[in-house]
Amino acid sequence: MWKPTRKASISIQRQIINWILDQIQSGDWGVGTKLPPQRQLAIQFNVNRSTIQQALEELKADGILNSKVGSGVFVANNSWNVLAKNNQPNWQKYIEASIHRPNYxxxxxxxxxxxxxxxxxxxxxxLSPSLLPTKQLKESLHKLSFDGKDFGYSSPQGSTKLRHELCNYLKKRGITTKPENILIVSGALQALQLMAVGLFETGSIVFQDPISYLNSIHPFQSYGMQMKSVNRDKQLKQTLQLKKKNRQSIFYTVPTLNNPTGRVWTFQEKQHLYNTCKELQIPIIEDDVYSELLFQSPIPSIKSLDTAGQVLYIGSISKTLSPGLRIGWIVGPTPVIKRLADIKMQMDYGSSAVSQEIVTYWLTSDLYExxxxxxxxxxxxxxxxxxxxxxxxxxxxxxxxxxxxxxxxxxxxxxxxxxxxxxxxxxxxxxxxxxxxxxxxxxxxxxxxxxxxxxxxxxxxxxxxxxxxxxxxxxxxxxx
Missing domain, CATH: 3.90.1150.10 (Aspartate Aminotransferase, domain 1)
Structure with missing residues (x-):
């Protein structure tokens, strides 16, 4: 016997409504059919009676069912006409039942x-279009030579040449890594989306600063993760322990030129967060997309302190060279990078091969610096x-x-x-x-x-x- 499932992506009430509509459209419940009593349906579906009542009220409002005082609920005489008029999909209901949360x-x-x-x-x-190096980007296209393979799909982790060059470039941020520990992504936002889908379970906790860029997007919230704001004070360890309990968790931060505050962490603040999270075995996502725009001498990244694969590092050229090229990168432990690369290939078959060639050219010349x-x-x-x-x-x-x-x-x-x-x-x-x-x-x-x-x-x-x-x-x- 059919029962609604709590694991489905749509609500119990909507599942019951769809089941009733199926009975009518299949002819099992013809016009004038009296529905089982609400109490019986509640027992049959193992739900509260109020859930059944709300489902029936929605169908009555749509003209599919009607009620007779003292007699019960019946399939309405015009139910077939109503259903015929509604033979197009109700996209709003699809939208409301979907996983991803709408933005503010x-x-x-x-x-x-x-x-x-x-x-x-x-x-x-x-950046303003006037600040983008449009002329130089056009000129660099003429200096690059492409073959047929360059216009095909990229390899799972991205261009080998670009990843090798990033290994050299990231040394300026104090980061020592290898090509197999780098994944090329279509910007920092895709990096967060891949992590949300590929690394964390529903109910995981994402720690963040009280004022956070993550509150303006929903890469983690849409997959059932809990956002918890914490102050990075002397009580940070106790706060994280109290809020974490036994749940899987991670700490997201933009420590250099924070979005939206523009604040820059001191090296001591970075050390404090790293050491605390390492002790509690809480991974860190370091979003470092603004660091190259710092007016003063740069402070080493949190990733530069990492000796245990604790930090997932995100970089990008979207804030510096061109958002339209859609090139960013994740640096992390090999199993994590392999996992995220597999998911990325399922989503888009790799970032633009042409864009990767352009970024490689700019990094290997003096153009970017x-x-x-x-x-x-x-x-x-x-x-x-x-x-x-x-x-x-x-x-x-x-x-x-x-x-x-x-x-x-x-x-x-x-x-x-x-x-x-x-x-x-x-x-x-x-x-x-x-x-x-x-x-x-x-x-x-x-x-x-x-x-x-x-x-x-x-x-x-x-x-x-x-x-x-x-x-x-x-x-x-x-x-x-």
Missing amino acids: HTIQLINEFEQDDSIIRLGTGE NHLIELREHLRFRAKFVENILNQQFSSIAKWENSSGGFYIWLRFDEPIVTKEFFLKLLKRKVLINPGYIYDPDDSDHIRLSYSYASLDELKKGLQILYEESLTTIKNSCTP
Whole structure:
């Protein structure tokens, strides 16, 4: 006898509704058929009676069933007509039953309006087209020679030439590795998605800083993992032990030019996290995609401390060279890399072979290093430009720390004005921000202010509009 299963991807209630519809469409329950009593169905399906009641109410609302007072529930006379009209799939129900969680509405709006050229983008986490080495990239294509194999699928772990070159390049981050310990991926986000699917069980715990980029995407949450924010203080070990218990867990962090705060960890902070997690056997995901944009001398990575395969290291050229090339990498123990490579091949048969050739060429020549030197100077100038405007206009209503590199200034208003309403008011005036609440649901004080994308004129105009709306909002909030 059929019973719903709790292991299915759709709810128990939806399974029961689908089963009833099958009985009607197959002809087992014709028009006028009286359904078994709710109590009997509840016992048969081993569910609460309320679940049966809710399923029947939905079918009655759709016109499939009707009820007669004192008599029970019946297949409606027009059930066949209703079903005939609904012969197209109900995609909304498919969507609602799917595994991957939808993103916040604010982020959906950000993704949508970033495609509008009339919008001033004050929060965008990418380089302006004017900062990309477009001309040099085009020229490098002419200097590369391709054969037929180069236009085919890549090998499971990615280009051997690129992985060999990355071994040399990563020494600058204090990382000693081998080609077999590297997997080429289509950016850092795919690295996280592969880890979520391939390494962790449902119910695993992902530890993170209280303000985290992971809160604005759902690579782990969508697969049933729990996100837990922790403070990296003197009680870190006790906190992790208390929250971890016997569950599988991992610690995710962006220690160099954190997204969204722009903060840079000290070497002592990195040592503290590494030693604590090593003692508790908690792996670390080090997201290091911004480190090459640091204005000061770089601090060795957490991975450089790793002597036990504790750290999974993520790098990328999306923030430095070109997001469109879609090339990043994971460095980790061989079994982990083999596992993730197998999953990646099942998903996309490898990253672009042409993009890998381009990145290899740039790394083996002086092109990449020279580009980074020039790019850091451009970003330093833009950061100072924005900081001057903030000093002139925002010092009485907000606080911030000057940028240490990368793209962002973490702007904190003195009043909790950063709400969805505030976001929409700015959007109406053609200014797009990244509000703090997408990185911490309880944050109504911050915005992630980016100086990397908008032109200088747009930054000046956008910040003026931000200032005006901020003053208006503060004034209205103080009005009794």
